[in-house]
Amino acid sequence: MASNAVNAFNTSEEETAERTRMIVSAFAYSTIALITVVGNGLVLTVYCTNGRVRKVPFNRYILCLAIADFMSGAVALPLVASVDFFKLVLTGGAHFAFEWAVRFPLLLASFIIVLMTVDRYKLVNDPIKYETSKSNAKNDKALIFVLIFSAAYASIYYVTLAIVFWTIIPRLGSREQESTIIALVNMSQVVINVAIPLAIIIIVNVMFLFKFKKELDKFGAGQSASSSGGQGCADQSTPSPPFTTVHGPEITEDLATITQSTRTANNDHEADATKGQRANTEPVSARIRRRKLMRITRNLMILVSVYMLCYLPVSIVVCLPLFGFGTDTFLRAHQVTIFIIFLNSAINPFLYAATSRAYKQGMKRIICRRT
Secondary structure (H helix, E strand, O other), X not given: OHHHHHHHHHHHHHHHHHHHXXXXXXXXXXXXXXXXXXXXXXXXXXXXXXXXXHOOOOHHHHHHHHHHHHHHHHHHHHHHHHHHHHOOOOOHHHHHHXXXXXXXXXXXXXXXXXHHXXXXXXXXXXXXXXXHHOOHHHHHHHHHXXXXXXXXXXXXXXXHHHHHHHXXXXXXXXXXXXXXXXXXXXXXXXXXXXXXXXXXXXXXXXXXXXXXXXXXXXXXXXXXXXXXXXXXXXXXXXXXXXXOOOOOOOOOOOHHHHHHHHHHHHHHHHHHHHHHHHHHHOOHHHHHHHHHHHHHHHHHHHHHHHHHHHHHHHHHHOOHHHHOOOHHHHHHHHHHHHHHHHHHHHHHHHHHHHHOHHHHHHHHHHHHHHO
């Protein structure tokens, strides 16, 4: 009797804990889905209604990234939450459709970030060529390729899974070998869907940062040369002759006009002298380009850093079973990391508003109009 009471008590505690977990999960998934859909919906609205934003070809990438994030919040996240909440067991075509629908928007967002990094690399590498060749048509071609590639790549994991479960596992004799294969399949899931896209993003961004450092070194060398050259020119400079006026029949302006011209010329001469002293330190165009380069790199690194922080945990958690962690610990940690991945789609609209004045003003205008 006592043992039955203890078992019943433990069962009720487990049911209560499971019910609490489900409620917290449902609330968390719903909140993130709502923020993702509303935030990225604002980004899409700003792009469609703001002609200034549409004129910039790079914003085409932000548009497609917002679409991918919107699909994550409107389709992928509800599917994951439904399977988790209702404990659904999917097989066959339903399993394939589920896996593809969840992975496609996440992979699409990953490869669009790669495109964005490549675009910024071209800008840093050769600004003149970039400015003369950039267009929405070229960006659209790259985005169509990434769209097709992401759709095909989203099917790779399911194909691998089908091959393993239909050909390898039925031939195994022991349960230990079967569990080993299942662990390897779980790891292959992370390698295909997370590690490979993450590695591509890291490699491309390392190349970008090397090029960025190279350009900064060029600015430093140019500044030193400009300082030494400007000082030499200042030592050898001779005073310019004063502005003189000539009276005679060939003069077409009256005296007042000539006097005003004299004052204007003297003021311009003084302004040029002052500007020349500042230019001895660093040319104005170089300073402007340096600031632009720093701003471009900062904005890109913010976007990529947040992406990596959201995607790295799942790559670490999937290795837990190999180090002796139990199934319950792995499943709970894996669920948290999946939640963090979808959190990235909710954060991105806030990053656009923080790094782009046009998006910030557009979102503010839409929100104020609605209220």
